Amino acid sequence: MKFVAFERAKQGTGASRRLRNTGKTPGIVYGGEGQPQLIELDHNALWHALKKEAFHSSILDMELDGKAAKVLLRDVQFHPFKQLVLHIDFQRVDAKTKLHMKVPLHYVNAEESQAVKFEHCVVNHVVAELEVSCLPADLPEFITVDLSGLKKGTSLHLNDITLPKGVAAVTRGKENPVLVSVVATVAEEAPAPAAAAPAAAPAAAKAPAAPKK
Secondary structure, X not given: OEEEEEEOOOOOHHHHHHHHHOOEEEEEEEOOOOOOEEEEEXXXXXXXXXXXXXXXXXXXXXXXXXXXXXEEEEEEEEOOOOOOEEEEEXXXXXXXXXXXXXXXXXXXXXXXXXHHHOOOEEEEEOOOEEEEEEOHHHOOOOEEEEOOOOOOOOEEEHHHOOOOOOOEEOOOOOOOOEEEEEEEOOOOOOOOOOOOOOOOOOOOOOOXXXXXX
């Protein structure tokens, strides 16, 4: 994805407030061989870009003062209740340096699995994104995970999926975390109770005895 940024001369709370009042968003770009640089972006264009998944998880082409640079979105600050971006940070990308990035997981084919199709189970996505380490050229926009093999009573772990070439998962705490769990929601129907024996017919009423002569 591409976006345009402009050099920002002034900094400070007051300057940033005045900038936002003119429809701009203050930001900064840092890292790589250059010095940190203050920038500003058109707020409306930025707001729409932030709604796209790729803007958060892929390498971006930033045009600044007529020059192109590869950057990653590193932080964004929103207003607590207004539809307003307060500040945004980008990091320059070095083609020869590995980076750490969170990549979305796209789960597919769950409805075709035995667990969902025949065993009336619900698939819970425990992990929505995965932190990875790779060179910038190998960074995927997302990772597709096929769930067609899920069965009742099973879980899908990190070691069960194949990552793209050149990409390694970064785990913290658990080496093989659960990505997806399968939960049964419909209990097996209990057999119908045996029909009760028919009640005994009531005894016929005794006829009154004939009067003695």
